Amino acid sequence: MKRLANKTALITGGNSGIGFATAKDFIEEGATVVITARSQAAVDAAVKELGPQAKGIALDVADMTQVKSFGAKLKAVAPVVNAFFVNAGIAKFSSIEQADEQHFDEQFNVNVKGAYFSIQQVLPLMPEGSSIVLNTSINASIGMPNASVYSATKAAFLTLVRTLSAELLPRKIRVNAVSPGPVSTPLYTPDKMGLPGEQIQAIGEAIAGKIPLGRFGRPEEIARVVTFFASDDSSFVLGAELIVDGGMATL
Ligand SMILES: NC(=O)c1ccc[n+]([C@@H]2O[C@H](COP(=O)([O-])OP(=O)(O)OC[C@H]3O[C@@H](n4cnc5c(N)ncnc54)[C@H](OP(=O)(O)O)[C@@H]3O)[C@@H](O)[C@H]2O)c1
Structure with missing residues (x-):
């Protein structure tokens, strides 16, 4: 099965990068x-590509009005959420x-x-038996120059793995974190990173040089x-962080 x-x-941000790849994997596994996604157009494009097992809702998580009405919208589409x-x-x-x-507030928001x-x-x-998976980052654990605010957001987020695991224990909801190292996604584009393309390329090359897998x-x-975290394969795993980084943070 x-x-x-x-x-x-x-999946929030399921229209792009890691979120989109995970949507595909979840669907392949029968979910x-x-x-x-932030815009209805992005929702529609992603859902179309993902096929009939996918549904979508527009949500900008930086807008608390939208966040506060999200539960009701979600319930109308999916009354039960297992992962x-x-x-x-x-x-x-x-x-x-x-x-x-603004640099600080935008990222924390x-x-x-x-x-x-x-x-x-x-x-x-x-x-009961549901799973929450946080997408954190190895930046929570390493000292990368010029990443102080981003890293602080991910470090703050990572603490939820333990506090929420403890708090949600009576409901048997497991909380775990995946902490990726550098992954090729649209995150590394001038629009998203707010830096010129040449600078992003230079940063990318410098980072790649620090990844043991190269x-x-x-x-x-x-x-x-x-x-793995979303499925019952990890039924005895909670409060855990799995670093997936080609060895960057650990070797
Ligand atoms: N790529 C890496 O090297 C790396 C490493 C460690 C951790 N991560 C984490 O992985 C996660 C996914 O990033 P990615 O690399 O896959 O980049 P991505 O392709 O840019 O995906 C980020 C997703 O988050 C969405 N998003 C951004 N701001 C949002 C907002 N205000 N409201 C709702 N959705 C919003 C984006 O929507 P739009 O498409 O509209 O922008 C997109 O769907 C992030 O949390 C990132 O910190 C990435």
Whole structure:
């Protein structure tokens, strides 16, 4: 039997990169998948590509009005959610000397506040035995220059793995984290990173040189780990972080 047969899974930011690859993997494993994307057009395009096992809802997690009404919208589409991949996130790079308040607030609003209150919205729909998977980052554990705010958001987010695991224990909801190293996704584009293309390429080459496997990861390589956490294969695993980084943080 497929590992996510008869399960419904939710993925925020499921239109792109790691989220989209995970939606595909979940569907291959038999799940019905609800993805969110920031715009209705992005929702529609992703759902069309994912096929009949996919549904979608527009959600900007930086907008608390949208977040607060998300649970009701989700319930109309999926009354039960067995797995939630809390994936939507942004990464911006700046030295501390140049960082301004907007750089700080934007990342904390999406990566921490938006993620936290999204979980609050989804919890009423999660039955016993459900699984929440947080997309954190090795940046929570390493000292990468110019990534201070992004890293702080992921470190804050990572703490939820333990606190929520303890808090949700009576409901038998497991919470785990996947911490990717550098993965080739649209995150590394001028629009998303807020840096010129040449600078992003230079950063990418410098980072790749620090990965023992000598390359960026592929989104599918993260998706497989998320599927493990989302499925009953990991039924005895909770409060755990799995680093998936080609050895960057650990060797
Ligand atoms: N790629 C890496 O090297 C890497 C490493 C470690 C951790 N991560 C984490 O992996 C997650 C996915 O990133 P990715 O690499 O797959 O990049 P991506 O392709 O840019 O995916 C990010 C997703 O989050 C969505 N998103 C951004 N801001 C949002 C908001 N305000 N409301 C709702 N959705 C929002 C994006 O929507 P749009 O398409 O509309 O922008 C997109 O769907 C992030 O949390 C990131 O921090 C990535």
